[in-house]
Amino acid sequence: MSNQLSALLEWCIANGIFIDSQIRIGSDEQGDIGVYATDSFISPKQTLVRIPKDAILSVRTCSLAGFIPFNPYGLGAQLSLSMALYAEMYGAIVSKLHSCVVKSFPLSFHRLKCRESKWFGYIDSFPGEMVDLPIFWGLDVNSQDALEALDWLTGTEAGKMLHGKNEDNLTKLVGTLSISESSPFILLRQKQEEIDNFYYDIAEPLLSRHLEASKPTLMGFHRAFSLVSSRAFLVDAYHGLSMVPIADAFNHSVDNQIHLESDYNVCPECGSLHECPHDRDDVTDVDTKPGSPKNAEDAHDSCYMMVTNAGIPPQAEIFNTYGETLSNSQLLNQYGFVLQSNDNARLSWTMYHIVQHLVVELFSLDWFPNQERRNIVTYMFQVLSALEVEEVESLLSSQSDLIYYEDTKEEHFFLKYEGLSHPLWAILFVLATIRYRHCNGNVDLDPGTLALQTLKLQTTLEALDGNDEDEEQHGNEALSGILKGSDKAAVDILQEIGSLCIALCDHRLRNNGKSDSVDEDLFKLLDELPPDNTRTRLAVSLVITERSILKSCLAGWQSLTRHVSSTLHDLG
Ligand SMILES: C[S@@+](CC[C@H](N)C(=O)[O-])C[C@H]1O[C@@H](n2cnc3c(N)ncnc32)[C@H](O)[C@@H]1O
Numbered sequence: 001m002s003n004q005l006s007a008l009l010e011w012c013i014a015n016g017i018f019i020d021s022q023i024r025i026g027s028d029e030q031g032d033i034g035v036y037a038t039d040s041f042i043s044p045k046q047t048l049v050r051i052p053k054d055a056i057l058s059v060r061t062c063s064l065a066g067f068i069p070f071n072p073y074g075l076g077a078q079l080s081l082s083m084a085l086y087a088e089m090y091g092a093i094v095s096k097l098h099s100c101v102v103k104s105f106p107l108s109f110h111r112l113k114c115r116e117s118k119w120f121g122y123i124d125s126f127p128g129e130m131v132d133l134p135i136f137w138g139l140d141v142n143s144q145d146a147l148e149a150l151d152w153l154t155g156t157e158a159g160k161m162l163h164g165k166n167e168d169n170l171t172k173l174v175g176t177l178s179i180s181e182s183s184p185f186i187l188l189r190q191k192q193e194e195i196d197n198f199y200y201d202i203a204e205p206l207l208s209r210h211l212e213a214s215k216p217t218l219m220g221f222h223r224a225f226s227l228v229s230s231r232a233f234l235v236d237a238y239h240g241l242s243m244v245p246i247a248d249a250f251n252h253s254v255d256n257q258i259h260l261e262s263d264y265n266v267c268p269e270c271g272s273l274h275e276c277p278h279d280r281d282d283v284t285d286v287d288t289k290p291g292s293p294k295n296a297e298d299a300h301d302s303c304y305m306m307v308t309n310a311g312i313p314p315q316a317e318i319f320n321t322y323g324e325t326l327s328n329s330q331l332l333n334q335y336g337f338v339l340q341s342n343d344n345a346r347l348s349w350t351m352y353h354i355v356q357h358l359v360v361e362l363f364s365l366d367w368f369p370n371q372e373r374r375n376i377v378t379y380m381f382q383v384l385s386a387l388e389v390e391e392v393e394s395l396l397s398s399q400s401d402l403i404y405y406e407d408t409k410e411e412h413f414f415l416k417y418e419g420l421s422h423p424l425w426a427i428l429f430v431l432a433t434i435r436y437r438h439c440n441g442n443v444d445l446d447p448g449t450l451a452l453q454t455l456k457l458q459t460t461l462e463a464l465d466g467n468d469e470d471e472e473q474h475g476n477e478a479l480s481g482i483l484k485g486s487d488k489a490a491v492d493i494l495q496e497i498g499s500l501c502i503a504l505c506d507h508r509l510r511n512n513g514k515s516d517s518v519d520e521d522l523f524k525l526l527d528e529l530p531p532d533n534t535r536t537r538l539a540v541s542l543v544i545t546e547r548s549i550l551k552s553c554l555a556g557w558q559s560l561t562r563h564v565s566s567t568l569h570d571l572g
Contacts (some may be wrong), residue, residue, distance in 0.1 A: 002343070004124055005026075007124055008122060008245075010118075010121060015135060016052045016055060017050065020185055023049075025039060031127065034252050035318045037249075037312045037318060039314050041314055042312040043308070045308060046307065047306070049246050050304075051246060052241070053271070055245060057081075057122070057243040058084065058239035058242035058243070059080050059081060059083075059084045059239075060088060062084035062085075063117070064210060065084075070240060072237070073234060077223065080240075081228045081242065082224040083202070083203045083206065083224075085243060086207065087564050088119050088123060098410060119243075120261075122383070127385050128519060131227060131336045132336045134150070134332060135192050137150055143535075145536050151539075152513050152514050152536060152542075153543075154511070155541055156329065156543055157330075157511065160348075162190065162192070163190055176200070179218060197221070198479075199219075200219045204217070204221075209568055228241070229334050229335070230335045231243060233247060234246075235264075236263060236271070237266055237267070238412070247260050250306070251317065253339075254324055254326075254342075254343070255319070255321075256319050256320050257310040257318055258306050258307065259307060259309055260305070260320050261307050265372055285348065286377075302472070327344040328340060332538060332542070345416065345417065345546075345549060347415045347508065348388075348414050349413040354424075355376065358431060358504060358506070375434060376427075377430070379434070382447045382451075383451040384423060384426055386449070393405040395455070398458070401418075402420065402556045402557060403419045403420050403422055404421060405422050406423060413427060417552065419556070420553070426502045429497055431500055432492055432496035432498075433445070436493050440489075445489060448478055457490050457491065458494055458497075459484070461479065461482065461560060464479050464482070479563060491568070498557045499563035505553050509547060509550045509554070512546055513540075522540055526540055
């Protein structure tokens with residue numbers, strides 16, 4: 001066992017962390033830590049680790065508690081916790097600690113020198129290097145691999161995540177109401193710029209005031225951020241995002257056997273799980289001192305726990321999941337690694353991009369007057385409500401290779417191997433419907449009913465489209481019959497959805513990865529890349545996945561629309 005690992009275990013004992021003897025913390029030759037079962041089979045519902053709440057490192061427990069702004073979630077929470085961690089890693093806190101062995105802090109990432117932090121044994125077990133997150137690749141200006149990798153990330157999901165913390169807002173329907181050059185959404189700042197600004201504006205002044213002997217550095221802060229990004233847990237409403245010793249020693253798998261249990265809904269003022277003075281309106285200063293919860297009753301009050309949710313064979317590695325739906329792009333950005341195979345691969349669009357790109361750039365604006373933008377929101381609401389029935393869910397899962405049912409109430413505009421998410425299909429339907437109305441004297445129609453008709457028509461046609469050659473003749477006759485018996489609006493709108501989808505995917509394909517590389521054989525490129533160009537290899541593998549999803553979607557919709565067009569043509 002490495003020195004760091006034994007120091008970590010000693011530190012755990014000293015800080016009241018319970019680790020069941022059925023598991024062991026191990027490390028490989030590279031020093032990467034993982035958690036393994038020992039000799040016995042471990043059954044589900046067993047608590048294998050208990051971490052006292054005061055052993056975690058959060059903005060509430062750190063040496064600079066009270067000075068660091070609390071942010072409940074998101075980038076703000078990551079930045080605040082990075083500052084808390086950085087303070088523990090690199091300095092002696094004047095107000096709490098009076099001596100420090102660190103006289104100067106070297107720029108290179110050496111092992112920690114400051115033994116005074118309460119979390120020293122824990123922090124010292126972290127990887128010695130910065131976690132290799134794409135967000136910092138651009139700073140490695142002498143690395144051709146980094147620059148090449150960033151080039152490949154252009155237009156990919158991972159590339160989009162490097163920009164703009166506000167990206168999520170773009171998916172909100174209301175975003176479409178304010179599409180203009182001056183939209184705040186266009187002014188997204190790079191995430192890395194956000195981190196650096198936080199460091200210079202908030203972290204550096206505060207840390208300089210409190211760190212006795214060493215001067216904080218941006219590079220040190222980046223390392224703290226990379227550790228927070230790849231290890232922190234959102235534990236509860238009081239501590240927020242936190243570093244949780246031993247819970248963070250488990251590696252990730254989608255099929256996890258263990259998970260963290262914590263009660264999120266504690267008092268945000270004092271952390272109490274029970275009734276506390278903050279529940280009352282007439283609270284006084286004396287009552288409100290933060291601290292351990294009163295009326296402690298069981299382990300949930302004072303500890304976070306790692307509890308098994310599946311059986312674990314002897315000697316097997318035990319995995320947590322960092323998120324069941326995380327794609328490789330998300331894993332790479334947040335944790336610096338990807339999985340060999342990942343069923344969560346997907347491309348996403350925002351409402352802004354779909355509307356702006358399809359309507360403004362690809363098609364002329366003449367069929368899309370300003371007042372129609374308001375209709376997008378109304379129609380979308382009606383269509384999503386109409387699709388929110390069990391019948392649609394089972395229809396899509398059994399009879400469509402082009403659309404899947406996305407189990408969410410959000411507008412998630414995704415494309416996966418399974419096809420378009422139903423909200424993405426819905427927005428294309430809405431745009432197609434607006435165009436149909438525009439071309440047909442603004443006829444009155446009910447978008448919800450028409451959406452169901454169009455969807456049923458599509459799944460029926462998909463079933464025919466899959467027929468082999470022997471059945472082609474029969475299929476063509478059936479197709480003619482179906483089209484003749486279908487509502488004209490549904491047929492026209494389905495064709496339009498196809499055109500919009502093809503345009504959307506084709507545009508994405510051409511702008512995905514390094515410029516002008518759309519026809520390049522990326523498997524050959526991977527074979528030829530030196531093995532130590534790890535970042536470029538990662539980036540190219542993401543591009544391969546995204547292009548393959550896009551091409552399979554394009555092929556499906558091209559086939560469907562081609563058959564419909566030629567049959568309509570034959571029908572005259
Ligand atoms: C919370 S830590 C897990 C413990 C970590 N292995 C360690 O050495 O401390 C998360 C980091 O572990 C690594 N990791 C976790 N799961 C992984 C996986 N399935 N494949 C590759 N690396 C993984 C990544 O480097 C990630 O940033």
